[in-house]
Amino acid sequence: MNWYEFFAMNGYGFFVWGSYGVAVLIFLIEIALVRHKRKITLQQLRLMRDAGEEE
Amino acid sequence: MSINWFKYSAPSTFYHLAGKLIPWFAVPAAFLFVVGLYIGFFVAPPDAVQSEAYRIIFIHVPASILSMFIYLLMAGYAALGLIFNTRLSSMMATSLAPTGALFAFISLWTGALWGKPMWGAWWVWDARLTSELILLFLYLGFIALQASIDDPRRADRAGALLAIVGSVNVPIIYFSVKWWNTLHQGSTIKFTGTSMHIAMQQAMFITLAACWLYVIAVSLARVRSIILERERATQWVSELQEVRS
Numbered sequence: 001m002n003w004y005e006f007f008a009m010n011g012y013g014f015f016v017w018g019s020y021g022v023a024v025l026i027f028l029i030e031i032a033l034v035r036h037k038r039k040i041t042l043q044q045l046r047l048m049r050d051a052g053e054e055e
Numbered sequence: 056m057s058i059n060w061f062k063y064s065a066p067s068t069f070y071h072l073a074g075k076l077i078p079w080f081a082v083p084a085a086f087l088f089v090v091g092l093y094i095g096f097f098v099a100p101p102d103a104v105q106s107e108a109y110r111i112i113f114i115h116v117p118a119s120i121l122s123m124f125i126y127l128l129m130a131g132y133a134a135l136g137l138i139f140n141t142r143l144s145s146m147m148a149t150s151l152a153p154t155g156a157l158f159a160f161i162s163l164w165t166g167a168l169w170g171k172p173m174w175g176a177w178w179v180w181d182a183r184l185t186s187e188l189i190l191l192f193l194y195l196g197f198i199a200l201q202a203s204i205d206d207p208r209r210a211d212r213a214g215a216l217l218a219i220v221g222s223v224n225v226p227i228i229y230f231s232v233k234w235w236n237t238l239h240q241g242s243t244i245k246f247t248g249t250s251m252h253i254a255m256q257q258a259m260f261i262t263l264a265a266c267w268l269y270v271i272a273v274s275l276a277r278v279r280s281i282i283l284e285r286e287r288a289t290q291w292v293s294e295l296q297e298v299r300s
Contacts, residue, residue, distance in 0.1 A: 019115070023165065044284075049298065
């Protein structure tokens with residue numbers, strides 16, 4: 001397996017890896033954002049509940 | 056036997072079901088993605104004309120197909136929410152929008168990177184590319200419109216109208232290569248079969264399946280947060296394990 005050739009993609013490396021790189025990046029960012037949203041939503045709910053208990 | 060069809064249309068029940076389902080979609084998605092790309096890069100041979108550049112197909116085509124499919128799904132859920140007044144349907148529509156938008160973007164981006172070496176242009180205003188760009192704008196419009204309206208039910212209804220009216224764009228994208236003289240190539244895969252090399256077909260369908268499963272996993276995860284937020288005043292939410300701890 002010639003890795004150099006693999007990454008070069010017969011001269012089209014920029015286009016092929018530029019495509020997959022951005023796609024994978026987007027997937028990872030989307031997953032991170034969804035997880036983050038869940039985290040802050042739960043935080044907000046806890047704050048709400050605590051505020052409610054103070055009364 | 057009477058089946059309660061509406062059991063899972065209650066946010067409180069669906070929330071738990073969605074949580075259990077996510078790993079069943081996420082794990083196979085990751086696995087199939089790896090398998091599909093392996094076949095696409097190591098089994099499928101170089102193309103006679105396009106050499107190695109054609110391998111972009113394994114992300115470009117699934118992203119494009121899904122960007123259209125997600126839009127129809129989103130509009131369908133929005134319509135259900137409008138007709139039956141079911142909150143969860145509208146929440147699903149809201150949940151699908153960002154994923155759909157991202158796939159439309161991936162379609163355009165990977166298309167541009169494929170078009171530059173093959174056609175000599177990053178972009179042309181041909182029917183398919185332009186209508187896919189419009190699809191992205193429709194997604195963004197839907198997201199922005201819903202975000203701009205405070206009352207959630209009004210936001211649902213307004214978004215639903217936009218989603219439903221915008222659905223006309225999807226058949227336009229699909230048939231554009233048939234109806235107009237476009238730079239974008241016509242369908243390679245027809246009902247009568249295809250001339251594609253078998254390994255290329257396999258890789259493409261496997262990555263399509265992978266992306267599809269990914270979409271389901273992500274939208275189920277996203278809708279759970281939407282449910283929590285919108286149902287925050289309910290007792291079942293305040294009693295949730297994850298809220299208590």
